[in-house]
Amino acid sequence: QVQLVESGGELVQAGGSLRLSCGASGRTSSSYAMGWFRQAPGKEREFVAAISRSGVVTYYADSVKGRFTISRDNAKNTLYLQMNSLKPEDTAVYYCAVSLGADLALARGGYDYWGQGTQVTVSS
Secondary structure, eight states: EEEEEEEEEEEEEEOEEEEEEEESSOOOOOGGOOOOOOOOTTTTOEEEEEEOSSSEEEEEEETTTTTTEEEETTTTEEEEEEEOOGGGGOOHHHHHHHEESSSOOOSGGGGEOOOEEEEEEEEE
């Protein structure tokens, strides 16, 4: 069992930056891959970024590549998402997730545990 708690979401102007955090507990952080997803009103939950168990390998959705950076601190059991050059279309609830079975998971179905989400709103 893994418990996840996201934080850091808030209202920000377009062009601004935010850093989301996700605290994990229940299992050793280095034993699982992690990722960020987001869900806008009326839309499906979509992949944003993923990171391997060690943190060496990362992968991004095309829509955020070059603007967002995923990272993790296994000593602190914490996952991060640094979001720069934010756009109104980045407005969504952001979720962190844990994958037990893969070193890097890109699909929603590859994740086993989810947080409750944190709201990010980008005003134009």
